[in-house]
Structure formats: structure tokens, C-alpha cells
Amino acid sequence: MNEEFEPKIIGVLCNWCSYMASDLAGTSRSHYPPNIRVVRVMCSGRIEPQLILWAFQQGADGVLVGGCNPGDCHYQEGNYKALRRVTLLKAMLPQFGIEPERLRLEWICASCAEEMRKTVFDFTNTLRRLGPLKVVIPQIIPLSGKAVMEYAQT
Amino acid sequence: MPKPKVAFYWCASCGGCEEAVVDLADAILGVVDAVDIVFWPVAMDFKREDVEALKDGELAAAFVNGAIRTTEQEEMAHLLRRKSQALIAFGSCSHTGGIPGLANLYTREDILKRVYIENPSIVNPNHILPQEKSVETEGTLRLPAFKDDVRTLSQTVDVDYYLPGCPPPVNLIVNAVTALVEGKLPPKGSVLAPDVALCSECPRNATKPEKLTLKDVKRPHEVIIDGERCLLAQGVICLGPATRSGCGAACLNANMPCTGCMGSTSGSKDYGAKALSAMASLLDSNDAEEIKEMVGKIVDPAGTFYRYSLPASFLHRRVGHPG
Numbered sequence: 001m002n003e004e005f006e007p008k009i010i011g012v013l014c015n016w017c018s019y020m021a022s023d024l025a026g027t028s029r030s031h032y033p034p035n036i037r038v039v040r041v042m043c044s045g046r047i048e049p050q051l052i053l054w055a056f057q058q059g060a061d062g063v064l065v066g067g068c069n070p071g072d073c074h075y076q077e078g079n080y081k082a083l084r085r086v087t088l089l090k091a092m093l094p095q096f097g098i099e100p101e102r103l104r105l106e107w108i109c110a111s112c113a114e115e116m117r118k119t120v121f122d123f124t125n126t127l128r129r130l131g132p133l134k135v136v137i138p139q140i141i142p143l144s145g146k147a148v149m150e151y152a153q154t
Numbered sequence: 155m156p157k158p159k160v161a162f163y164w165c166a167s168c169g170g171c172e173e174a175v176v177d178l179a180d181a182i183l184g185v186v187d188a189v190d191i192v193f194w195p196v197a198m199d200f201k202r203e204d205v206e207a208l209k210d211g212e213l214a215a216a217f218v219n220g221a222i223r224t225t226e227q228e229e230m231a232h233l234l235r236r237k238s239q240a241l242i243a244f245g246s247c248s249h250t251g252g253i254p255g256l257a258n259l260y261t262r263e264d265i266l267k268r269v270y271i272e273n274p275s276i277v278n279p280n281h282i283l284p285q286e287k288s289v290e291t292e293g294t295l296r297l298p299a300f301k302d303d304v305r306t307l308s309q310t311v312d313v314d315y316y317l318p319g320c321p322p323p324v325n326l327i328v329n330a331v332t333a334l335v336e337g338k339l340p341p342k343g344s345v346l347a348p349d350v351a352l353c354s355e356c357p358r359n360a361t362k363p364e365k366l367t368l369k370d371v372k373r374p375h376e377v378i379i380d381g382e383r384c385l386l387a388q389g390v391i392c393l394g395p396a397t398r399s400g401c402g403a404a405c406l407n408a409n410m411p412c413t414g415c416m417g418s419t420s421g422s423k424d425y426g427a428k429a430l431s432a433m434a435s436l437l438d439s440n441d442a443e444e445i446k447e448m449v450g451k452i453v454d455p456a457g458t459f460y461r462y463s464l465p466a467s468f469l470h471r472r473v474g475h476p477g
Contacts, residue, residue: 049427049434053468070440080440087445088434089427092455095259097472137470138309 007061007127009036009120012051013108014044016074018066020110025117032120035127036064044068045078049089052103057135062102062127064119069107079107101126102133158214158335161193161205162244163234165227166254166304167220171245172196174321181328188335189214202230205237213238215334217317221247221254221465222305226298235311240339242330242346243307246320246415249345250425251465253320255304256457258464258471262302304465316345320415320462323401347400349419352412356394356403358384367438371451374410385411386436391458396422396429415462424468426460433459 013019019040025032041047044067052063065086067079082105090100104123108115164172176197178185192213193200216238222228235241246252257265266283270276288295307313317330330346333339340346353359362384372389379385385392385406392411394403398419405412414429422428433452439445452458460467 049431050422050424050468053424053427057468077440081435083440083442084434084437084445084449085431087442088430088437088449088452088455091449091452092430092459095454095456095472096469097474098469133473135469135473137468138303138305138465 005128005132007035007124007130007132008059009062009064009123009127010055010060011036011038011064011066011120012041012044012047012055013038013064013066014068014074014079015040015042017068017072017110017112018044018106018108018116021066021108021112021116024111025113028113030113030117032117033124035124036120043073043075043078044082045073045075045080047082047085049085052086052089056098056102056133057137059135061130061133062104062123064123065103065105066108066116067105069109072107072109098133099130101130157188157190159192159208159212160189160334161213161216161234161238162191162196163193163216163218163230164196165218165220165230165248165307166223167245167247167252169196171219171247171321174245174319174324174327177321177324178327179324181324185328185331188331202233205233208237210236211239215240215242217242217244218307219244219248219321221251222307222310223254223257223301224298225301228301228310231307231310240314240334241307241311242315242317243313244317245322246318246417246462248307249316249318249466250417250463251304251306252462255306255463255465256461258304259456260472262300266300303471306466309465314342315339318345318347318398318416319401323404325402326400345398345417345420347398347416350399351419352394352397352399352401352403352416355399356384356406358382358403358406361387363387366436368433368436368448369438371437371448373453379409381409391433391452393429393432393459396425396432413461414459417463417466424466425463426456426467429459430455 013022022038044065047065055063065082067082073079086105090103093100106119193205216234218234222231243249247254270278270283271281284297286297286299317326326347361382366386368386368389370389374390380388390411393414394412396418397412397414398416400416418425418428437445437448
């Protein structure tokens with residue numbers, strides 16, 4: 001869409017699998033786009049929809065949630081909770097005009113550095129195509145009574 | 155000692171909050187004894203000029219209900235802010251945006267077109283839309299501007315306290331007025347309601363199963379609701395776990411699910427996201443396809459989870475619109 005546009009991605013990765021994969025990708029010197037900023041959490045089940053929406057509000061163009069493969073969660077079923085939350089959140093995002101592709105859930109195992117590399121490449125390309133996400137939040141505008149009156153009467 | 159002066163005002167609201175004040179019934183006599191109501195457009199004949207004539211800070215408190223959509227509402231919010239020591243956001247619309255706040259899923263142009271042109275009950279062949287200024291032979295007529303989005307009171311002016319609810323429960327109003335008269339108000343920014351989830355005061359709490367799961371999502375009209383059992387255990391979306399208590403579980407007592415008018419407890423910053431999270435984690439499946447199917451039964455997730463709080467949410471409105 002825009003050649004110049006470099007999307008910002010927040011990657012919220014679980015300590016035991018996805019974060020390990022990104023760490024391994026780093027130590028193996030495999031290259032992937034610097035667009036992703038990684039936040040390590042103990043479990044993908046800890047990632048609340050609030051955190052994801054806050055990331056969008058604060059300027060993220062995409063959010064990658066990374067967890068362990070089904071059945072592999074260090075805490076038994078945290079990744080299933082993440083799956084349910086992300087599925088419902090993705091169903092709601094279009095109502096806010098946000099493409100569901102901007103939120104991506106991936107199960108990436110601790111030794112899957114190559115998969116992590118490919119995911120970040122692919123996600124960056126998807127977001128380049130979608131373009132920037134602009135969330136505008138209201139600010140209190142201090143207006144004196146007089147100024148407001150003039151505004152209403154112009 | 156002169157009685158403290160208070161004002162009531164309404165912005166984008168349905169009038170239910172005014173009704174809540176009337177619902178004080180006998181208690182209102184105590185309120186009238188304790189305070190001097192100097193402005194209350196719905197019930198008393200005072201004008202805006204009367205408020206303008208007050209000294210700054212002369213009002214002990216102003217209770218403002220309704221969201222902010224027009225420039226007139228914005229002006230009144232600023233005026234009442236200036237004239238009062240405590241500005242209290244009264245009710246869901248003022249607190250978090252309320253039902254009128256759902257309009258933030260549409261543009262201003264969408265709304266005007268729908269209401270004045272496309273609406274099946276409208277006859278408007280010349281497609282006339284409301285104008286802020288129209289010149290007639292008798293003179294120039296003016297209307298307040300219809301702003302681009304709906305905002306909460308605290309997104310418009312500095313707010314001291316919040317009385318949540320649609321409308322705020324009578325006992326919370328009485329507590330707030332009593333605290334005001336006795337000068338025992340909590341720290342600025344407080345929500346004048348208990349800070350625990352609704353389930354804690356729900357009469358059905360005892361029937362909640364040890365491991366609560368949503369097996370099949372049903373809407374209230376699709377099922378005959380058992381009047382005793384936890385609604386979530388019956389597959390009906392009830393937002394009690396994510397919602398602040400203080401209403402005495404009024405909807406549950408009327409055999410209807412909680413829809414979240416009291417907003418969240420102080421533990422969360424975005425009510426809808428928290429409610430969505432609570433409901434999603436209850437879905438009883440680990441299978442991606444099955445979860446998708448269950449999620450599909452939640453018709454209108456934004457309207458379900460942000461019914462009263464869209465403008466106060468992290469996203470505030472549908473994105474891609476000039477703000």
C-alpha cells in the first residue's frame with residue numbers, strides 16, 4: 001500500500017515457547033524485520049484483551065500473541081484461554097473498523113526459530129498492505145466559557 | 155448556615171436519571187431539607203442565566219447526567235464545572251458514555267443520513283438536514299452543533315466524582331448526597347459505589363457451579379430462564395463477573411442478565427475488554443473451530459460488551475474517522 005510505511009508490531013510472547021523461539025532466532029543470527037517489539041509474559045493466558053486494545057491505542061499497527069502449541073502449555077491450559085479470548089476479540093474488531101488480521105495468534109514452539117522468523121516476515125507484510133492504524137482518543141480541551149459560546153455562534 | 159446549593163443537569167440522556175432522582179420518593183424530602191436546588195431544568199423553572207449569575211464555585215455540587223454530543227451540552231458542562239466545587243458525573247452516560255455512546259460506531263454523517271433521510275418513517279424529499287444557522291424572514295435561527303463523536307463528561311471537563319448505573323441506584327444517590335452534606339466525600343476521582351463485582355451481592359451466587367463454563371451461548375429470548383440459578387450456568391451471557399456491584403442485582407432479581415451499566419471495578423481500565431475476556435474464558439471448548447462457532451452466537455460483541463462504555467474505552471470509537 002505504502003512503500004515508506006513501516007508497521008509497528010507488538011509481540012506478546014509466552015516465556016516458555018514463543019519467547020524462547022524468538023530468542024533462539026536471535027542467537028542463531030537469523031534475520032527478521034525489526035518492526036516487532038517483543039514483550040515477554042509468563043503465559044499467553046495472561047494476555048488480556050485490555051492489553052491488546054491498549055497496544056492498538058498506543059500506536060501498534062498489529063499485535064502478535066504467541067503461545068505454546070495446544071497441549072504443550074506450561075500451565076496446562078493458558079493457551080486455550082488465549083485462543084478463546086483472541087477468537088472473540090477478532091470477531092469484535094471489525095465493528096471498530098479494525099481489520100481482524102491486525103491481531104494474530106500463533107503457537108510457536110521453543111525450538112521453532114524458523115517459524116518465528118517466517119511469522120514476523122509474513123505479519124509485517126500483511127500490515128504493510130493494510131497500512132497504518134490510527135486510533136484517535138479524545139483530549140480534554142480547556143475552553144473558557146466565552147470561547148465556547150463563540151464557537152457555538154459562528 | 156445557608157444550605158449548600160446544588161444543580162442537576164441533563165445532556166445526551168433518556169431522562170431515566172431524572173426519574174431516579176424522583177424515585178428517591180420520601181428520601182427526596184430529606185434531600186430538599188438539606189440542600190438548596192438552584193437549577194434543575196426537568197423539574198424547576200430556572201434558566202441558564204440564573205446559573206451564569208452565580209459566583210464561580212458557589213454551587214456545592216452539580217450532578218450532570220448524559221453524554222456530551224452537542225456544543226450546547228459541552229458549554230453547559232464547562233459552565234457547571236466553573237460554578238461548582240464538586241462536579242459529579244451522574245449515571246452511565248455521563249460516567250462512561252452510555253447507550254448514546256454506541257453512536258461512536260458510526261460517523262456523524264452516517265447518523266444524520268439515517269435519521270433525516272433513510273429512516274422509513276421520515277418524509278424529507280429535499281433531504282434537509284439540521285443546520286446550525288438558518289436565516290428566516292423573522293430572523294436568524296441557531297441550533298447547537300452536532301459534534302463528531304460522543305464523549306463522557308470527564309473527556310469534556312474535569313470531574314470530581316462518578317455515580318454509576320443506568321440509572322444510579324437510589325441508595326447510592328442518598329449516600330452521595332449525605333456524604334456531600336456532611337462533608338465526608340472520598341478522595342477526588344472516586345466512583346461512589348462498592349468496589350467489588352456484582353456476583354458478590356447476587357442472590358444466585360450460591361447456585362454458581364464450582365467450575366463455571368459456558369457450554370452453549372443463548373440470548374435471553376431463546377431460553378426460558380430459571381429464576382433461581384446462575385445465568386451463566388444456564389448459558390446466558392451475564393456480565394456480573396466484570397461489573398461493579400451496588401445495584402442490589404436489580405436485573406437478576408427481574409430474571410434478566412447483568413448488562414454492565416455500573417461499569418468496571420477499579421481493577422480494570424476498559425470495561426468491555428474485561429467483560430469480553432471474562433466471557434471468552436468461560437467458553438467450554440479447546441477446539442478452534444468449535445470456539446469460533448460459539449463466538450458466532452454472540453451477536454454484536456461490541457454492543458454486548460460496550461453497551462454502556464464505548465466512548466470511555468481504549469478505542470473510543472470506530473477508527474479511521476477524523477476525531
